Ligand SMILES: Nc1ncnc2c1ncn2[C@@H]1O[C@H](COP(=O)(O)OP(=O)(O)OP(=O)(O)O)[C@@H](O)[C@H]1O
C-alpha cells in the first residue's frame with residue numbers, strides 16, 4: 333500500500349490541517365502517517381489558541397516515520413515557526429524524501445494568522461527549494477513574490493517568480509477569486525496551464541487548501557504526473573465541496589467521504 337506523510341498542524345474542528353489530510357489520504361485508499369507541528373484550538377469561526385510542538389519532537393516524528401514505513405509522498409502544511417521549518421527541511425533532506433507538496437499555509441479561512449511573520453523568510457529559504465509542487469492561494473502568492481496578485485496577468489507573473497526558487501511546480505489557487513475558481517499551474521519546464529472551474533456558491537470552504545495539497549501528494553504517491561495529480565486533486569476538492577454538508581456556524585468543512593458522486597461507506601446505515 334502506498335503511504336503519504338502529512339507534516340501539519342492539528343485542527344480541533346476536524347476540517348483542515350492533519351485531520352483533513354488523513355481523511356483525504358484515506359479517501360484515496362492510501363495509508364496516512366503524520367508529524368504534528370502545532371496543536372490549534374479552532375472551529376469553523378476562528379482560531380482560539382495555538383501551541384507549537386517542540387522542533388526536536390517534530391524531527392523525531394519525521395525520523396520515526398521514515399525509518400520504518402517510508403512514505404511515498406509528503407505534504408507539508410502549517411509550520412508556524414522558523415525553527416520548525418529548519419528541522420523539517422533538514423530531516424527531509426537527510427531522508428532524501430521525494431514527492432513533496434508544500435502548502436504555504438499563512439492564514440486560516442476564518443482570517444486568523446497561522447505562521448509567524450519572521451517564519452516566511454525561512455519557508456522561502458528552506459522549504460520552497462525542496463518542493464515538487466507549491467500550492468499558494470492568492471494572498472500567500474502575494475507574500476511569496478512581494479507584489480499584488482489580483483488578476484490573471486499578476487497570477488502568471490507571481491507563479492513564474494515563485495518558480496524561480498524551486499525545481500518544482502507552482503499552483504496558484506483561485507479560491508479567493510470572485511468570478512471563477514480558476515487555478516494556474518506552472519510546471520518545472522516553465523509551461524503554463526490554467527485549470528478552469530466554475531465557482532461553487534458556498535461558504536463551506538474550511539480546509540479546501542489542505543485537502544487539495546494532500547490529494548496532490550496522494551496522486552504523486554500513486555505515480556501520477558504533476559499535472560495529472562493536480563487535476564485529480566482539484567476534482568476531488570470539487571466533489572467534497574458539492575455534497576451540501578453544512579456544519580458549524582462559520583465556514584464549514586468539506587465532506588471527505590465523497591467519492592465519485594456517492595458515499596463510500598460500507599458500514600453506513
Ligand atoms: N467556491 C469555490 N468553488 C470551486 N472551487 C473552489 C472554491 N473555493 C476554492 N476552490 C478550489 O479549492 C482549491 C483550494 O483553493 P483555495 O484558494 O480555497 O485554498 P486555500 O485558501 O489555501 O484554502 P484554506 O485556507 O481554506 O485551506 C482550489 O483548487 C480552488 O480553485
Ligand SMILES: Cc1ncc(CO)c(N)n1
Nearest residue numbers: 341342343348349410440
Ligand atoms: C491546522 C490548520 N492548518 C491549516 C489551516 C488552513 O486552512 C487551518 N485552518 N488549520
